[in-house]
Amino acid sequence: MPSPKKPAIAKWTDDTEIVSITLSLRAIADIELSPNYTTAFHAWFLHQVRDSDPQLSAYLHDGQSEKAFAISPLNGKLELISNTFLAKADSTYTWTISALSKPLCAWLQTWYSNHPEIINLYKGNFAIEQIDINQPPTTYNNLWSVSSNPEPRFTLAFLTPTCFRSKNHHLPLPIPTNIFHSYLRRWNDFAPEAFPQEDFLAWIEQVVYITNYDLNCTKVAVAKQGYVTGFTGTVEFAVDLKASQNSDFERLLSALIKLANYCGTGHKTTFGLGQTRQIGKNEVGSEKSEKEAITTTPIQEHLIKRIAELTDLFLQTKKRQGGDRAQNTATIWATILARRELGESLKAIAIDLDMPYETVRKYAQAARKAIGALESNLRL
Structure with missing residues (x-):
């Protein structure tokens, strides 16, 4: 496989504090992507940082400051099939990563010089065909x-x-x-x-x-x-x-x-x-x-409507609780259950929601129990 083409980076120096790069990607085979597929790209990027600089990765993920990076969705045609998006084999896309701090720019420059040829996602792989500078390296x-x-x-x-x-x-x-x-x-x-x-x-x-x-x-x-x-x-x-x-x-x-x-x-x-x-x-x-506007595919109306329906149902079970706490709990339960209905694993949902796996598992059980109780009441 030929190595991806690399852009000239003469202006990308050790002093660079801000830069944006665009990766040209090709789907190696048909790839099914979940509605929240940017979560997978977000996780892949953080894993790349973690593999060579665990301390920087922990700061990017858990730091209380502003996030020092931004990513785009895929720019290209995604087909809607059932409850997933399909990136067809040999379809091409672009994906942009921006670094906003000097430590991350330094890491990205090193990574660029020896980056992988493949983006490995849970359900498929994209080949990195080329990397270009999207916005030039600079400083504040x-x-x-x-x-x-x-x-x-x-x-x-x-x-x-x-x-x-x-x-x-x-x-x-x-x-x-x-x-x-x-x-x-x-x-x-x-x-x-x-x-x-x-x-x-x-x-x-x-x-x-x-x-x-x-x-x-x-x-x-x-x-x-x-x-x-x-x-x-x-x-x-x-x-x-x-x-x-x-x-x-x-x-x-x-x-x-x-x-x-x-x-x-x-x-x-x-x-x-x-x-x-x-x-x-x-x-x-x-x-x-x-x-030049990025074409995005919004989340399926089915998922949005289902989350809204489940939130309303769960609020009925929390009338005594009331307030923002009831709304927040109902929304989280609804989000977890709606995504489980679409086939997402509890592990993937926990990672996306940045919550402990056991907490998500207990919420899913509580949500199913609440739905069961409501259905039983309707049958009476």
């Missing part, structure tokens, strides 16, 4: 130094479903403060110099506003949340520079817009949500910008 200081006053208008394309956490719920709206809070958290965690969050977001609320948008809403299943609603499409923003009067924040705004191309936007970017790209002025409204 460089993003700052090349940034100046922001353009009066800029456009962001949200290529995969995007949402934000808001008071234990999810908000599928492109509110400027939420968007730039998302980028600032990464910046403050990984850049040499942090900026005051409250002051910057208050400034964003004052000077950045939406002038146009073309959005769609899509429901996707994500880990413990059961399912969330995310938006995709393009949003045009304007900057009221007359109201600004803060040159540092203007420069930071420009730098964060550039960072968005690497880090993505919002929640669960390490599972493929929130992929983002700045659209150049010459691309806005063009056929080129429309074609």
Whole structure:
């Protein structure tokens, strides 16, 4: 088998803190992928890190800071067959990985030089045909130094479903403060110099506003949340520079817009949500910008509806409990049971939900018992 082609990496130095690469993949045989297949790619990537740097892998998985990486879903045609997606033999796809910290960029550079030729997933393998630089290697200081006053208008394309956490719920709206809070958290965690969050977001609320948008809403299943609603499409923003009067924040705004191309936007970017790209002025409204949006296949409506149905049923058994605790428990039970009905193993579900296997097993038993009790009551 010929070795995968490698891109020139002259600018990828030991000082690199941010980079994004795209892997061109080919399905070696027909591969059945679960609805939440990005979980498998997420796990594969962390296993690659763990094999050579267990400490870095543990930090990426368990660290309390912002996640230092982001991945995309597969970009390519997946066929929907029954309750699974099918990547047909010899079909080609692209998959993007972004690294947002200096330690991870250093690891990725070493990995790139001696990467495997195959991505081994539970149900099949993809050949790595080629690796290209998606967004150039750079540093946070460089993003700052090349940034100046922001353009009066800029456009962001949200290529995969995007949402934000808001008071234990999810908000599928492109509110400027939420968007730039998302980028600032990464910046403050990984850049040499942090900026005051409250002051910057208050400034964003004052000077950045939406002038146009073309959005769609899509429901996707994500880990413990059961399912969330995310938006995709393009949003045009304007900057009221007359109201600004803060040159540092203007420069930071420009730098964060550039960072968005690497880090993505919002929640669960390490599972493929929130992929983002700045659209150049010459691309806005063009056929080129429309074609470059990543095509994603949302989770089956069957799974989403089943989780909702089961959640309602379990809430009936928890009327005395009430509150957020009852809602959260019902949602987790429903997610576990709905995915078991689709044939996923408890082990795979436990890994995806980041929960102990025994806890997931007990929840599954409790969920089945609750369903049995409800069915018995209906027969009486």
